[in-house]
Amino acid sequence: MRTLTPRRIQETLFTAPSFLWLLVLFLVPTLMVVSMSFRTADPYGGIGDSFSLEGFKDIFSPSFPGILFRTVNLSFQTTLWCLALGLPVAYFIARAEKKHQAHLMLLIIIPFWTNFLIRVYAWKIILHPEGMLKDMLVALRLVSEDTSLLYNQGAVLLVLVYTYLPFAVLPLYAAIEKFDFTLIEASRDLGAGPLRSFFRVFLPGISQGIVSAVMVVFIPALGSYVIPDMVGGTDGEMLGNKIAQRVFVDRNLPRGSALSTLLVLAVVLPVIGGLVVKKIRSNGRAFADVPSIGEHGL
Amino acid sequence: MKRICFFMCTVMCAVAVCTGCGNDVQELYVYNWSDYINEDLVVQFEEEHNCRVVMDYYDSNETMFAKLKAGAAGYDLVFPSGYMVQIMARENLLETLDHEKIPNIKNIDSAYVAFSLDLQSKYSVPYMISNTGIGYLADKVDQPFTPSWRIFGDARFAGRMTMLNDMREAIGAALKTLGYSLNTLNPVELAQARDLLVQWKKNLAKFEADQYKNGLVSEEFFIVQGYSGDLYQTMEENSDIEYAIPVEGTSLACDNIVMLKSSEHKDLAYAFMNFLLDGEVAAANMEYVYYLAPNTAAYPFLSDDLKAEEPILMSPSIIANCEVIQDLGEGNALYSEIWDQVKAAR
Structure with missing residues (x-):
């Protein structure tokens, strides 16, 4: 039996507010959505009392794999681009002189002061078929007069990357800023080439930052709804748009909830999996007296 | 700390003043489509009845219905399309209209009543036909x-x-x-x-x-x-x-004016309904929103420009x-x- 030591009581008290927060604002609503997905729907937007798996029939419809693939694919590509663009930016800021770092970070944060919708509208103006960018590309013979820069998956990807890039830069910057660059020197002294140092020393060193960046980009990107709605065309429908259609047009909350449940599972399961793996590993490590050299990244 | 206190006090005073000033005039809460009413007419109504009309907007019947079903209270008048009137009536959200309180209901053009689905105007009066x-x-x-x-x-x-x-x-x-x-x-x-x-x-x-x-x-x-x-x-x-x-x-769609059962300002709501069905008002409204108000008293007030627009006025052949x-x-x-x-x- 576990006794409640003063230390444990203190711990419980300290974690109670955040635990309550998560319980009330995350766990309870999520469970409500999940339970709603197992109910019947009436044609007027109401929810029946009986249990039904009808809500999940979207998953077996022939059009579902396409939407799912598009959603995951676009989110995945967004994450890759955000990492590819965010890493050099974060590196540059973290390596800049201390007095400039705050200013550079400000440049990353300033766009947040503008409303998200207005920023998406700005992209609609930039990519407008009668706009300056289009005229310039036509003049340079890079695109033809008939090419549309808007309303295709490329436009969705572009605006997704634009929107989530700052979210990727922040954790990457935090990780790189803490990274001990003498480790790179050490690896070079020990004979590693620049590429090898980068992949074997630098990337593992900032892995926590990369994981956070992936999480804050990939997860919200999966649920994108406004961006594909505004700059996407007839082929850009994502899971978020389908959920919106089920709720607002079809007045079928169970089917919308079932898709949302799927989205939640898609996000939560990998996280739980990651935690389990971590737990098993740390348990295994408890038996090893001496940490292996490999853990230091060499 | 003092500064924060001072700030909080200012905010609270401001809130008190703002909410306080509304006490002596009645407020009417209208839930409508955007760009669907001539704002000048709203001001005119406010002056005539010494009240304040608070507007809120929706972009689809379904959004509006979902919000009301979820328990949104406080609205007096809503402007749903015909089929949504049927649904809202079935869900028991609508007040049965007392025609005595809407004398202008006689202005409604019977040629168009068929489009409203609520033929007897039990719950709704036709507003605009699009x-x-x-x-x-x-x-x-x-x-x-x-x-x-x-x-x-x-x-x-x-x-x-x-x-x-x-x-x-x-x-x-x-x-x-x-x-x-x-x-x-x-x-x-x-x-x-x-x-x-x-x-x-x-x-x-x-x-x-x-x-x-x-x-x-x-x-x-x-x-x-x-x-x-x-x-x-x-x-x-x-x-x-x-x-x-x-x-x-x-x-074709006919949007209608309905009163919610939960309305707390029914007399004012009736007055606003009656106001919108007035011939001159309906004509001024049509000149602004470019939809057809099925209102026989309004037609004489229409400008020649609007009368020439067949797609708005919709001849019987259309x-x-x-x-x-x-x-x-x-x-x-x-x-x-x-x-x-x-x-x-x-």
Whole structure:
């Protein structure tokens, strides 16, 4: 039996507010959505009392794999681009002189002061078929007069990357800023080439930052709804748009909830999996007296 | 700390002042579509009745219904389409109207009452009648322009056209083109309409329910499926825009004024209903929103410009070709399924 030591009581008290927060604002609503997905729907937007798996029939419809693939694919590509663009930016800021770092970070944060919708509208103006960018590309013979820069998956990807890039830069910057660059020197002294140092020393060193960046980009990107709605065309429908259609047009909350449940599972399961793996590993490590050299990244 | 206290006090005083000033005048809460009422008339009503009209807007019947069903309280008047009046009445949300309190109800044009679905005006009075048609940029299309839904099959305009992101309207246009009713439940007819719509989809920039107006004004889109009044309103910003009702026929919609059972200002709400049904007021409203108010007393007050616009006033020959979109209850699922297939088609 576990006794409640003063230390444990203190711990419980300290974690109670955040635990309550998560319980009330995350766990309870999520469970409500999940339970709603197992109910019947009436044609007027109401929810029946009986249990039904009808809500999940979207998953077996022939059009579902396409939407799912598009959603995951676009989110995945967004994450890759955000990492590819965010890493050099974060590196540059973290390596800049201390007095400039705050200013550079400000440049990353300033766009947040503008409303998200207005920023998406700005992209609609930039990519407008009668706009300056289009005229310039036509003049340079890079695109033809008939090419549309808007309303295709490329436009969705572009605006997704634009929107989530700052979210990727922040954790990457935090990780790189803490990274001990003498480790790179050490690896070079020990004979590693620049590429090898980068992949074997630098990337593992900032892995926590990369994981956070992936999480804050990939997860919200999966649920994108406004961006594909505004700059996407007839082929850009994502899971978020389908959920919106089920709720607002079809007045079928169970089917919308079932898709949302799927989205939640898609996000939560990998996280739980990651935690389990971590737990098993740390348990295994408890038996090893001496940490292996490999853990230091060499 | 002192500064924070001072700040908090200021905020609280400001809040107290703001809420306090509303106490002596009655407030009327109106839940309406955007750009759907002449704001000058609202001011006129406020002055006549020494009250304040608070407006809130929705963009689809479903959004409004979902919000009210979820328990949103405090609204007095709402402007739902015909089928939604039926649903709201069935859900027991609507007040049965006392015609004694709306003397102007006599102005309603009986020729149009059929479109409101609530023939006896038990729960609703007709507000505006709209139709769905084609808005286009006159210098981008062949002249003379023959309005037909089949224009969406014309690859010359690929990527520069939009259809409504509304399953009933988009599928309805295809059904009308094929000569079927836009309320059909026949699976064969619906399948044909789906195939036609999938062909059109290849030429569409997107399905769009709202931004097509801006798109047409900024010449991003050349040809759009849209609502009559919306498109007439855009003409004020781009004189090249024209509007036509397709020869195959289209959908008509009658939006209505209803009072919620939960309304706390019923007398004021009746007064506002009566005010909107006044001939002169309805005419001024039509000149602003460019929809047809079915109000016999309003017609004499209309300007000659508006009288000349056949697509707004809808002659009997046009109406003969049109249908009202009805709520299909269980049948809606058929349309949802077709719509999913259209959206997923490549």
